[in-house]
Amino acid sequence: MDYLLTEEQKMLKETIAKYAQERIAPLADKIDKEHYFPEEIVKELGEMGIMGIAYPSEYGGAGMDFVSYFIAVEEISRWCASTGVIVSAHSSLVCDPIFRFGTEEQKRKYLPDLLSGRKIGSFSLTEASAGSDSGATKTTARLEGDKWVINGSKLFATNGKEASVFVLLASTDPGQKTKGISAFIIDSDTPGYRIGKLEKKLGIRGSSTAEIILDNCVVPQENLLGEVNKGFKIAMITLDGGRLGIAAQALGIARASIEDAINYSKERHQFDQPIANFQAIQWMIADMATEYQAAWLLGWRASKMKDMGLNYSTEAAMAKLKASEVASFCANKCLQIHGGYGYTEDFRAERYLRDAKITEIYEGTSEIQRLVISRAMLK
Ligand SMILES: Cc1cc2nc3c(=O)[nH]c(=O)nc-3n(C[C@H](O)[C@H](O)[C@H](O)COP(=O)(O)OP(=O)(O)OC[C@H]3O[C@@H](n4cnc5c(N)ncnc54)[C@H](O)[C@@H]3O)c2cc1C
Incomplete structure (x- = not known):
């Protein structure tokens, strides 16, 4: 679906994908098993402009858009969902409200350190x-x-x-x-x-x-x-943007699950052939890929609407709802395709399943997303 991206967004995607595979992937196991906060990665992401990707350069941001932010969080989460949410919570839930609702003085005081990742x-x-x-x-x-x-x-x-x-x-x-x-x-x-x-x-x-x-x-x-007394509205508007970050995090987990499932199904032999030859496995992969692409398009649409200055609250809820449920679905199927090995810590499938679950809970549970969506539909 890269044809929906601008040349600049494609370049960014390539750069982050390469960085994430080289620098984040080797640390992902340690991050999970040792509950390790990847300080060195956060510092490097700050230097690359990722901690303040969608904010103007006059405050120290990278001056890109929210589709770029959505792409960046997905690429990071493809290898490490912990790092994905560290970036997403920082950017969507703190930089965004200060940028949108802060006084000029507050923006000058807080944004340069936040957008550069010097402060979290x-x-x-x-x-x-x-x-x-x-x-x-x-x-x-x-x-x-x-x-x-x-x-x-x-x-x-x-x-x-x-x-x-x-x-x-x-x-x-x-x-x-x-x-x-x-x-x-x-x-x-x-x-x-x-x-x-x-x-x-x-x-x-x-x-x-x-x-x-x-x-x-x-x-x-x-x-x-x-x-004063207008903070709840700030919180709700902030969470609309936050849901794009969680959708992107969920999509990263879904993609990791699909890629690992495909690789494993080609390598694992049973009954004298790769398990990828069995239609049961092929259909699981077909369903995972289709669900992922549907979820990605919802996430891209909501991010694009934010960039266009449109009201995207319902679309953000749809994107988060779909992507989080797709992440859990894909992680579950990935583990199933790995059989007994998937249940062990020797493979990443079990981590994907554990990481996916939270995307259905934070920044509004799936039930709350359905509430937001149905209210808009029934009004
Ligand atoms: C790892 C993690 C990180 C988090 N990060 C942050 C953070 O950075 N900042 C922050 O402020 N919060 C954060 N949260 C909190 C998170 O957003 C809440 O846990 C979440 O919104 C759900 O609230 P709750 O846990 O109290 O569940 P409850 O609200 O008690 O919900 C329990 C169940 O009831 C359902 N339910 C509740 N109300 C309704 C309703 N009206 N209709 C239908 N079903 C309903 C829920 O969907 C859920 O299934 C985090 C939580 C976790 C676990």
Whole structure:
């Protein structure tokens, strides 16, 4: 489907595919098994412009578009889904809202370090009792003089351990639910801020998932992002873009599953022939390839719509829903084609299956994507 890409996008795809195969692939096992955060890769991706790919050069970005971002996250995730989400959460969930909703001063202060990857970003919306119902946030922010005092705790912040810049949502008018939430930019060295529990996870083990504790965390008034009580809208718009990143991550896992399944089915012999000769295997591969291409087209369309300045909220939900379910489908079939060996750690199939599952959960579960899509269809 490269014919849908511009010459610049094709070149980018080739460059990242080569880099990912040479530099990320050899580390992917270590990243998974040792829960290793690939600091050296993040640094190199920063130097290559990938950590700020879709943002203007005046703030230190690479000045490319969201289709390019979508391509980059897929190519990275083809080899390592942990690295894919490190880039995606940083870019979509932190750089994007600061770029879109930040004051000029905030952009000049935060974007150059973030877009170059010198600093990592993390986004904190979820809480123990505010998951899919993210408007139920209990963390509060109270204005005292010229400072916001934030109290509460957040859960599941991707990049939470390594990040030095957080976009965090807190209630500034408790009782008003979504109409009383505001967004803040918080530096990790702010007094009253600390990291709590780090989750041990089924997959994407190189990406940290942290609890964030805010105990009278004092944030300067100028770190409010956007208008007071308008933060929930910022979060929802941010998640639209985030879903493109997760769709791309899921597509990378799906492609890895398809490629490994094809290679294995040609090499593995049973009944004196490659298992690829059996129609049962051929049909699995046909289904995987067809589902992948359908999902890719949805992801490309939503990214293109974002580039065109169109409202792409429903299309982003469709892209994320489809790609995440296709990732799990393809990873499952890949493991099946590997037979008993696929169930062992000697092959990558089991990692793909573990990594794929989270794409159906974060940045809105598949049920929530269906809710978003059906609301648009039924309005
Ligand atoms: C590894 C990981 C990384 C994450 N990274 C981040 C991050 O960086 N920042 C952040 O803020 N959050 C993050 N999250 C949180 C993630 O977005 C939430 O876990 C997710 O939105 C679901 O919320 P929940 O876990 O509370 O599930 P719940 O909301 O409790 O859902 C439980 C089940 O009920 C279903 N359900 C809930 N409401 C409805 C409904 N109205 N209709 C139908 N079904 C429904 C859900 O689909 C799900 O199947 C991360 C989570 C994980 C596991």
